[in-house]
Amino acid sequence: MGKPIPRNELSPAQISPPLRVVGLMSGTSHDAVDAAACELRLAGDTLTLTPLGHLSAPYPPALRSALVTALPPARAAMETVCRLDTGIGQAFADVAARAVAELCGGHADLVVSHGQTVFHWASDGGAVLGTLQLGEAAWIAEATGLPVVSGLRTRDVAAGGQGAPLVGLFDALWLAGRPGTAVALNLGGIANVTVLPSAVQPGLPVAEPVETRTFDTGPACALLDAATLHVTGGRLAFDADGGLAAGGQVLPDLLERLLDDPYYARPAPKSTGKEHFHLGYLLDRLGPTPPGAEDLLATLVALTARTVADAVRHTASEVVASGGGIRNPVLMAALREELPDVAIRTSDELGVPSQAKEALAFAVLGFHTWHGLPGVLPGATGARRTSVLGSVTPGLGGRFPPGRTTAVGPPGRLEITGSV
Incomplete structure (x- = not known):
């Protein structure tokens, strides 16, 4: 511009x-x-x-x-x-x-x-x-x-x-002119991203999308909140500060079953919601022996971090995050681990309260x-x-x-x- x-x-x-x-x-x-x-x-x-x-x-x-x-x-x-x-x-x-x-x-x-x-x-x-x-x-x-x-x-x-x-329009106007390829990320019930066209930065190893793209990457807090409510018998509506997830281990087999959803392979633009990602959807994929609460939450954190990262890892030089999910330090740490070479900051740092x-x-x-x-x-x-x-x-x-x-x-x- x-x-x-x-x-x-x-x-x-x-x-x-x-x-x-x-x-x-x-x-x-x-x-x-x-x-x-x-x-x-x-x-x-x-x-x-x-x-x-x-x-x-x-x-x-x-x-x-x-x-x-x-x-x-x-x-x-x-x-x-x-x-x-x-x-x-x-x-x-x-x-x-x-x-x-x-x-x-x-x-x-x-x-x-x-x-x-x-x-x-x-x-x-x-x-x-x-x-x-x-x-x-x-x-x-x-x-x-x-x-x-x-x-x-x-x-x-x-x-x-x-x-x-x-x-997407707000993100494109707000982040216009940022160096490299800026990605706006919202971690609500569903995670969505806006991927901006790359600014010209000699030597910066990022692909350049021909136009702004905006799409849902998959669940963020939707499955995390549904699982927390379920495993605590309704006592907790969400996993505050990622406390349950922090005490668990990612279960590779369960994570692979969850990642096998055809939605993730669809090209953008695409959108989804709780019509697809809800508690019944999750319970159907847990298998005959349900995991412990902490391991389940840890695996769902890994699912969100992986699906967001897979959607932007070959383009993003910067991710600007907002939404309720940014208050989950375990989720933000998992996202940074998935994208070690990408600067991840919150919208608050750029003047927009998350x-x-x-x-x-x-x-x-x-x-x-x-x-x-x-x-x-x-x-x-x-x-x-x-x-x-x-x-x-x-x-x-x-x-x-x-x-x-x-x-x-x-x-x-x-x-x-x-x-x-």
């Missing part, structure tokens, strides 16, 4: 008014709603993001219990889906209202809601046929009075894309929708074309995004200013 034009050389028409945006996210761990607020301004091809803060609110226990009970491989009645859609929408609305009041000083322009993914419909061949996120946006618009962008994944799926991961990163990424996607700009990069998700993402629920008085203007073009880089 070229050198940015100095702000003092831009005409007023080339500088967008600041937009104060709240991004809302709940991932595949489905335990809480995260909100991140920021101010975004586009000057020339540089999008400047100023973080205003972030917060997280757990789902009400009854709502989370109903959600967990309804998720695949369980089958849910339409009444259950309707109740969840309303309950999740109201939970997101409460968090959005708090974010506007507490993080934005009572004033914001736009809310962007990822919603809660409850099903990601992928065929046996890997094509995504549909995706469902619950959390009706009307509850958010009613609670805040603001326009709400939601349903961002579906348009990409309709255009033939995977619909996931959608953080807990807020996905919510900030969806805020940036909402900024693009507001201005009628595509929210995906060519080729990144496998879609036939890039698309403006999401549906818009008008705010109070019918407030609605203005659409594409000739003055505002797509940004080429993301600059983070300040930090909270």
Whole structure:
């Protein structure tokens, strides 16, 4: 990407008014709603993001219990889906209202809601046929009075894309110009990566992808959390600080059985979810003599580290990690062992709080929708074309995004200013 034009050389028409945006996210761990607020301004091809803060609110226990009970491989009645859609929408609305009041000083322009993914419909061949996120946006618009962008994944799926991961645009703008080949890694329930085209670095032994690629590598915390809940009889929801895994040994035979899943051999772009990687899937592969708790967790840590490393080891010179998995020191140590020649750091070191990163990424996607700009990069998700993402629920008085203007073009880089 070229050198940015100095702000003092831009005409007023080339500088967008600041937009104060709240991004809302709940991932595949489905335990809480995260909100991140920021101010975004586009000057020339540089999008400047100023973080205003972030917060997280757990789902009400009854709502989370109903959600967990309804998720695949369980089958849910339409009444259950309707109740969840309303309950999740109201939970997101409460968090959005708090974010506007507490993080934005009572004033914001736009809310962007990822919603809660409850099903990601992928065929046996890997094509995504549909995706469902619950959390009706009307509850958010009613609670805040603001326009709400939601349903961002579906348009990409309709255009033939995977619909996931959608953080590729944010990662590509944010990490543009990093030396070598930068890879953004998110260790949520599912691990996903964004592999950027290589910067020109004479003598650096990395392959150069022709375009940004973004895809799910496989399970991260999904199987770890499911196994922890199972082996502790429900006492622990996750393996805090990798304590159980640290006391175990990797079981080579079990690891090979787990690695034998055809998903790992599929070419990118690809996506997956808990429809595939769930407790029943794991129990089916344990064999007649289940391993001890510590050995099972150690082996699942090795599975995540190996599958992430296999996806990037021949390209990455740097991995920038975020997501709940970075708080597991055993997992991070296993990843560094798999990639000894790759610099591995967290997004916090580059100015983006790891807990807020996905919510900030969806805020940036909402900024693009507001201005009628595509929210995906060519080729990144496998879609036939890039698309403006999401549906818009008008705010109070019918407030609605203005659409594409000739003055505002797509940004080429993301600059983070300040930090909270």
